[in-house]
Amino acid sequence: xxxxxxxxxxxxxxxTKLRDARRIVVKIGSSSLTDGQGGVSVPAIDTLTRVVSQLxxxxxxxxxVSSGAIAAGFRPLGLDKRxxxxxxxxxxxxxxxxxxxxxxxESFWKHSISVAQVLLTAEDLMRRTxxxxxxxxLNRLLNLGVLPVVNENDAVATHEIRFGDNDRLASLVAxxxxxxxxxxxxxxxxxxxxxxxxxxARRIANVSAEANxxxxxxxxxxxxxxxxxxxxxxxxxxxxxxAGIPTFLTSxxxxxxAIDGQDIGTWFASRGERKSARNAWLEHMAISxxxxxxxxxxxxxxxxRHRSLLPAGLxxxxxxxxxxxxVEITNSQGTVIARxxxxxxxxxxxxxxxxxxxxxxxxxxxxxxxxxxxTDDTVIVKQTTLTS
Numbered sequence: 001x002x003x004x005x006x007x008x009x010x011x012x013x014x015x016t017k018l019r020d021a022r023r024i025v026v027k028i029g030s031s032s033l034t035d036g037q038g039g040v041s042v043p044a045i046d047t048l049t050r051v052v053s054q055l056x057x058x059x060x061x062x063x064x065v066s067s068g069a070i071a072a073g074f075r076p077l078g079l080d081k082r083x084x085x086x087x088x089x090x091x092x093x094x095x096x097x098x099x100x101x102x103x104x105x106e107s108f109w110k111h112s113i114s115v116a117q118v119l120l121t122a123e124d125l126m127r128r129t130x131x132x133x134x135x136x137x138l139n140r141l142l143n144l145g146v147l148p149v150v151n152e153n154d155a156v157a158t159h160e161i162r163f164g165d166n167d168r169l170a171s172l173v174a175x176x177x178x179x180x181x182x183x184x185x186x187x188x189x190x191x192x193x194x195x196x197x198x199x200x201a202r203r204i205a206n207v208s209a210e211a212n213x214x215x216x217x218x219x220x221x222x223x224x225x226x227x228x229x230x231x232x233x234x235x236x237x238x239x240x241x242x243a244g245i246p247t248f249l250t251s252x253x254x255x256x257x258a259i260d261g262q263d264i265g266t267w268f269a270s271r272g273e274r275k276s277a278r279n280a281w282l283e284h285m286a287i288s289x290x291x292x293x294x295x296x297x298x299x300x301x302x303x304x305r306h307r308s309l310l311p312a313g314l315x316x317x318x319x320x321x322x323x324x325x326x327v328e329i330t331n332s333q334g335t336v337i338a339r340x341x342x343x344x345x346x347x348x349x350x351x352x353x354x355x356x357x358x359x360x361x362x363x364x365x366x367x368x369x370x371x372x373x374x375t376d377d378t379v380i381v382k383q384t385t386l387t388s
Contacts, residue, residue: 003143004061010274012181015248016261021180023061023142026052027170030067031187032252040072044252045103048185051255053111061142063177065150065170066104072096097151104149116146119153125172125285135176142177167236175243175280182240182247183258184233189251191230191266207237208269237268239284242382244274282339282379286326290319290346292372299331302338303380308371309340311352311360321346329373340378343370
């Protein structure tokens with residue numbers, strides 16, 4: 001398989017162009033893979049792999065983000081539903097992940113495709129070194145013609161460092177590998193303007209901006225098998241489209257029809273140009289070590305005029321960060337408006353509040369004649385309106 005030129009314009013401009021994707025992330029949920037009693041559904045996996053194999057053999061490099069490890073461990077452990085305590089979840093994942101991968105390996109091999117298991121924790125995408133390692137590993141597998149099957153490493157993940165749901169993991173993986181599209185398969189065939197079972201609920205075919213979702217009511221549609229619902233899918237779509245990656249949501253049953261270009265599901269158009277991997281990391285993945293509060297003038301300069309943050313705009317700081325760490329930038333009301341790499345530590349900044357760089361140079365020396373956070377090291381955080 002040849003390596004795609006990802007610097008060219010994205011060929012996936014609408015729902016009818018899925019087959020033109022050079023790199024695609026396919027996400028499948030637990031409820032679409034299991035038989036309801038905790039076992040892996042072989043027919044469901046075979047159907048999924050047949051559809052994904054079409055994309056692969058059409059020339060796309062595919063990453064499959066698959067839930068189902070914990071659910072696949074129910075039956076072997078004698079459980080009848082998803083455990084609530086972390087230790088039992090980890091045990092179920094440890095048992096179920098191998099069963100899930102064994103089935104994927106067998107099923108994809110029928111289509112002459114080799115697969116690789118890639119288990120990630122949130123920390124793997126939140127620290128720059130691990131983030132780069134994840135990118136290199138996935139990129140090399142794709143260029144070797146291997147199809148990575150990605151899941152959260154539930155056997156070791158803790159409550160404090162979890163993605164929360166594989167929907168979000170899928171959107172972040174799409175940003176890491178610079179995918180052309182995120183293809184989300186669920187047990188719901190599309191986004192509706194109300195609960196899908198409610199009489200009169202209408203499918204929303206296209207979402208071009210978050211304003212389109214202002215009057216949408218989505219409840220918690222999570223099941224006893226999985227953890228996600230429509231809220232997490234909308235959040236994932238927001239992350240992906242904000243990174244310049246369009247997102248297509250439909251049901252696993254409709255996957256083939258979606259690839260064939262039929263008018264089904266919901267298409268989320270990308271917002272603006274594709275973000276660099278560095279900016280995606282800064283906004284959604286990097287661990288923040290503290291916050292810097294700034295005045296309204298500085299907030300406008302950063303968000304509207306895309307200027308660097310100067311000491312004169314500082315109001316206060318908090319946290320335990322050092323120079324080079326990621327920090328959140330908040331306005332005077334405490335709302336996070338940006339994230340960036342600070343040039344100063346939390347102990348240095350209080351003495352700099354409200355002062356010009358010239359003052360600091362005269363008082364503290366020439367090494368203080370620099371910005372707090374450079375515009376090239378800053379990413380604006382868009383406010384989301386998605387609620388349940």
